[in-house]
Amino acid sequence: xxxxxxALPVVAVxxxxxxxxxxxxxxxxxxxxPTSNGVESLEPDAIxxxxxxxxxxAESVHVSGTLGEGLLGLTLDxxxxxxxxxxxxxxxxxxxxxxxxGDVVYLKADTSLFEQLLPPDQxxxxxxxxxxxxxxxxxxxxxxxxIPLTADDLVSVTSPLTKGDxxxxxxxxxxxxxxxxxxxxxxxxxGEPYLLDISLExxxxxxxxxxxxxxxxxxPPDEEIFDLLEWLGLDGSA
Numbered sequence: 403x404x405x406x407x408x409a410l411p412v413v414a415v416x417x418x419x420x421x422x423x424x425x426x427x428x429x430x431x432x433x434x435x436p437t438s439n440g441v442e443s444l445e446p447d448a449i450x451x452x453x454x455x456x457x458x459x460a461e462s463v464h465v466s467g468t469l470g471e472g473l474l475g476l477t478l479d480x481x482x483x484x485x486x487x488x489x490x491x492x493x494x495x496x497x498x499x500x501x502x503x504g505d506v507v508y509l510k511a512d513t514s515l516f517e518q519l520l521p522p523d524q525x526x527x528x529x530x531x532x533x534x535x536x537x538x539x540x541x542x543x544x545x546x547x548x549i550p551l552t553a554d555d556l557v558s559v560t561s562p563l564t565k566g567d568x569x570x571x572x573x574x575x576x577x578x579x580x581x582x583x584x585x586x587x588x589x590x591x592x593g594e595p596y597l598l599d600i601s602l603e604x605x606x607x608x609x610x611x612x613x614x615x616x617x618x619x620x621x622p623p624d625e626e627i628f629d630l631l632e633w634l635g636l637d638g639s640a
Contacts, residue, residue: 436592442577446563449579453589453597454557457610460596462617463553467599467608478608482553486619491549494518501535502551503621507543508535510622516630524634534628542631556608557597559585571598572611 441449457463462483469476480489480500487502496518498511509515513528516536520528543549550556559581566578568591576588576598585602589595599609621627 436575438575438591439593439595441589441595442568442591446565446579447561449565449577449589449595450559450563450587452595453587454554456594456596457553457557460553460594461614462612463596463610464612464615465553465556465608465610467606469550469556469606469608471605476549478550480550481612481617481619483617483619485552487551488617488619493549499535500549501619501621502540503619505540506621507538507540507549507551508622508627509538510535521634530633531628531630535622535626537627537629538631553610556606557600559583559587574598 441452444452462481464481466479467477469478474494477492477497478489480487480491485502485504487500489500491498491500493511494515496511496515498509498515500510501508510533513532516528516531517525540551543551559579560583562582564580566580569576569578569588571588571590574593575591577591579587579589581587583602583605585600585606587600588598590598594613596613597610601607
């Protein structure tokens, strides 16, 4: 928001300073107080429902952080746009670039990732995948690679929920929710009731941000794609 600066003659400025009349604190030029969206007055389950709906309706959202631990733990830095996504995921101990468009997923990673995914009799040819975007089906990813494919996949809580005190998360007023396992969620109480973060020690530590920013997600160039399922002679079904 731009504030317009009014140029006043010196005499007028002196008169304003010397006069009895004062501009009200909430007058023109004052920063407006953010308007509550009302979720802080709702029951915990209703707050989560509002946050989940707002997340589903957002044009895009950026998610970063960690999910799970150990061998199946992930580190995410991903932008979701509807059912599509693009970003990086540390999966099975290997950093991978990932793009999802519809029912197709593209992974670009060190060949050590594919050595863990391919059947033993195919691992000798894994060098073919080096430097390529490996095209696989959504069903295959769902079965073999634990990558969350929508932002909704990241929202998982255990009932009952309890509502905590109002707080501020990265400058945004929020209300706190805690689930039965100790996971802490913050939901914005101004603007759209967006989920701002989820944290549960040893399981999840995720931040949701950049809602509705322009996000262009496109398939890699054809010459950079290696169709893994075609090479394996599979039809793409898990």
